[in-house]
Amino acid sequence: MSEVRTRIAPSPTGDPHVGTAYIALFNLCFARQHNGKFILRIEDTDQVRSSKKSEDDILKALSWLGLIWDEGPDKGGDFGPYRQSERSDIYAEHVRRLVKEGHAFHCFCSEERLTELRKQQMIDKKPLGYDGHCLLLSEGEIAENLNKNIPHVIRMKIPSEGCCIVKDMLRDDVSIEWQQVDMQVLMKSDGLPTYHLANVVDDHLMQITHVIRGEEWINSAPKHLLLYQYFGWEAPVLCHMPLLRNADKSKLSKRKNPTSIGYYQRMGYLPEALCNYLGMMGWSMPDEQEMFSLEDMIKHFDINRVSLGGPVFDTEKLDWLNGRYLREILSDDEFTQRFSQWAFQPEMLQAIVPLIKQRVERFTDIAPLASFFFSGMPTIDLQSFEHKTLSQDDSKRVLQFIAWRIEELEAWHRDRIEQTLMQLADSLGFKIRDFLFPVFIAIAGSSVSTSVIDSIAVLGLDMTRARLRHAIEILGGVSKKQLKNLEKEYSALVHQSEQS
RNA sequence: GUCCCCUUCGUCUAGAGGCCUAGGACACCUGGUUUUCAUCCAGGCAACAGGGGUUCGAAACCCCUAGGGGACGCCA
Numbered sequence: 001m002s003e004v005r006t007r008i009a010p011s012p013t014g015d016p017h018v019g020t021a022y023i024a025l026f027n028l029c030f031a032r033q034h035n036g037k038f039i040l041r042i043e044d045t046d047q048v049r050s051s052k053k054s055e056d057d058i059l060k061a062l063s064w065l066g067l068i069w070d071e072g073p074d075k076g077g078d079f080g081p082y083r084q085s086e087r088s089d090i091y092a093e094h095v096r097r098l099v100k101e102g103h104a105f106h107c108f109c110s111e112e113r114l115t116e117l118r119k120q121q122m123i124d125k126k127p128l129g130y131d132g133h134c135l136l137l138s139e140g141e142i143a144e145n146l147n148k149n150i151p152h153v154i155r156m157k158i159p160s161e162g163c164c165i166v167k168d169m170l171r172d173d174v175s176i177e178w179q180q181v182d183m184q185v186l187m188k189s190d191g192l193p194t195y196h197l198a199n200v201v202d203d204h205l206m207q208i209t210h211v212i213r214g215e216e217w218i219n220s221a222p223k224h225l226l227l228y229q230y231f232g233w234e235a236p237v238l239c240h241m242p243l244l245r246n247a248d249k250s251k252l253s254k255r256k257n258p259t260s261i262g263y264y265q266r267m268g269y270l271p272e273a274l275c276n277y278l279g280m281m282g283w284s285m286p287d288e289q290e291m292f293s294l295e296d297m298i299k300h301f302d303i304n305r306v307s308l309g310g311p312v313f314d315t316e317k318l319d320w321l322n323g324r325y326l327r328e329i330l331s332d333d334e335f336t337q338r339f340s341q342w343a344f345q346p347e348m349l350q351a352i353v354p355l356i357k358q359r360v361e362r363f364t365d366i367a368p369l370a371s372f373f374f375s376g377m378p379t380i381d382l383q384s385f386e387h388k389t390l391s392q393d394d395s396k397r398v399l400q401f402i403a404w405r406i407e408e409l410e411a412w413h414r415d416r417i418e419q420t421l422m423q424l425a426d427s428l429g430f431k432i433r434d435f436l437f438p439v440f441i442a443i444a445g446s447s448v449s450t451s452v453i454d455s456i457a458v459l460g461l462d463m464t465r466a467r468l469r470h471a472i473e474i475l476g477g478v479s480k481k482q483l484k485n486l487e488k489e490y491s492a493l494v495h496q497s498e499q500s
Numbered sequence: 501g502u503c504c505c506c507u508u509c510g511u512c513u514a515g516a517g518g519c520c521u522a523g524g525a526c527a528c529c530u531g532g533u534u535u536u537c538a539u540c541c542a543g544g545c546a547a548c549a550g551g552g553g554u555u556c557g558a559a560a561c562c563c564c565u566a567g568g569g570g571a572c573g574c575c576a
Contacts, residue, residue: 045575046575046576048575049576094539107574111574114573114574118501118572118573121502124501125501125502126502127501129502151523153574166504171505171506174504174505176503180502181503188574192574194573194575195575195576214570215505216571218505218570218571219505219570219571219572224569240505241508242506243570247511248568249568249569281512282513283513288514288523290512290524307513308505309507309508311511311513312511314511314512316527317512317525317526318513320528323539377576415574
């Protein structure tokens with residue numbers, strides 16, 4: 001049998017996600033266990049949302065966790081380039097081939113038509129998907145449309161009947177009717193491929209033998225399998241892992257949980273502890289040992305020990321594990337070293353110094369003033385939020401709106417944050433000073449502190465959101481009913497500001 | 501709405517028809533150690549979603565029901 005090759009294929013559209021690390025870990029273990037290779041490929045075909053910054057962050061985060069790849073955009077390999085944006089020609093060529101061989105077709109349908117179509121399908125209680133409108137176009141009409149430069153996409157053809165059997169390493173064969181499968185867009189109107197096409201082409205060209213990915217992909221597996229068939233390629237073995245969950249069992253999301261790897265780094269978790277913890281999500285060592293290194297995991301890895309129930313990503317056990325690493329594994333010297341590495345990161349200090357410099361008279365003033373940058377959640381209670389004009393409900397509302405507002409920011413820059421907060425204060429009709437009061441408490445634990453906007457910029461999205469959420473909980477939390485009302489008010493607010 | 505997947509203590513899990521009166525761990529509670537606290541140690545609480553089969557025997561295999569989740573984008 002040929003060499004085992006697995007891959008992780010993150011899309012650089014935000015902060016590095018623990019889910020990415022989770023899937024990377026299992027791909028890495030599987031590959032290593034079979035003396036195979038583990039590949040990192042960047043799926044940046046979404047031109048609008050992808051960024052180089054995010055790509056760099058992902059590479060850094062995975063390295064920090066010790067999840068090292070053998071081939072990737074930064075270290076090359078025999079099957080490059082490993083960044084999909086650099087492989088456009090390859091996809092274009094493959095799409096041409098599919099069209100020529102009659103497996104794919106041009107589609108000139110407008111967005112409006114598609115939206116309308118979906119609406120109608122919903123009413124008719126039919127599966128949602130493309131209706132094959134452009135399939136009826138004659139060659140002449142297609143040529144004419146192309147000549148006129150009408151924007152178009154390429155869609156794949158799907159058998160009209162029968163069903164597709166998806167084999168999976170972890171479960172029984174999954175059978176999905178072709179009628180349920182959409183005529184997926186393979187190439188967007190910007191000429192770039194969609195995930196489905198790029199993924200299949202790359203996995204084949206990069207000789208990936210085992211695709212270990214999240215369960216969310218099961219339903220699109222038929223499309224992928226069909227593409228392999230169209231191309232006449234052998235499909236890799238598929239394996240769909242359970243999804244990491246929020247406490248309410250929904251798919252792990254940043255709205256309900258901190259999901260960025262950077263957050264856990266900043267919260268003072270050791271990479272080996274986080275890695276260990278991810279390893280016990282849906283998997284266990286044969287002897288049920290709970291503390292194990294990446295090497296241990298690779299050595300004893302058995303993909304069949306993956307259990308299918310979606311594990312709740314609950315940090316209580318991570319806390320306990322991390323504590324054990326800290327006090328049982330690290331020697332005093334190592335502890336010292338690791339702690340100073342964590343605490344004295346030049347980047348972080350350089351960001352903080354300008355904020356505190358003008359407020360100190362001695363170095364001893366620094367710790368009390370800046371400790372909140374290095375802490376987890378601030379110690380605050382209901383009394384902390386007492387204010388002469390702002391009620392606790394006001395505070396709660398302000399914090400909730402800010403939490404929602406900042407997650408919509410496309411870039412995390414001080415000025416953007418400031419602008420956003422000012423706008424929000426304005427549209428809520430609060431004085432800036434009053435408006436920022438609960439924010440100070442939530443972020444710094446005190447209203448006597450460095451600029452809260454700069455502090456937010458330094459702390460980052462996930463840490464900020466975690467503190468806002470923490471503060472909201474202290475203020476009594478938000479009931480379902482309240483949440484509904486707040487959401488209503490919020491969307492009205494956003495609507496209003498969009499119009500002005 | 502349509503389809504797909506999943507279901508063991510609150511949480512992570514063990515369990516491959518008899519070792520199951522269901523084991524371990526976190527959390528929680530109690531006690532001990534400790535000048536305090538933490539650590540550490542000892543103990544306790546706590547689950548096979550429900551119903552029907554198959555079988556001498558079911559947590560495990562099959563069916564139904566319920567619950568949860570996911571997918572249904574020119575996002576990945």
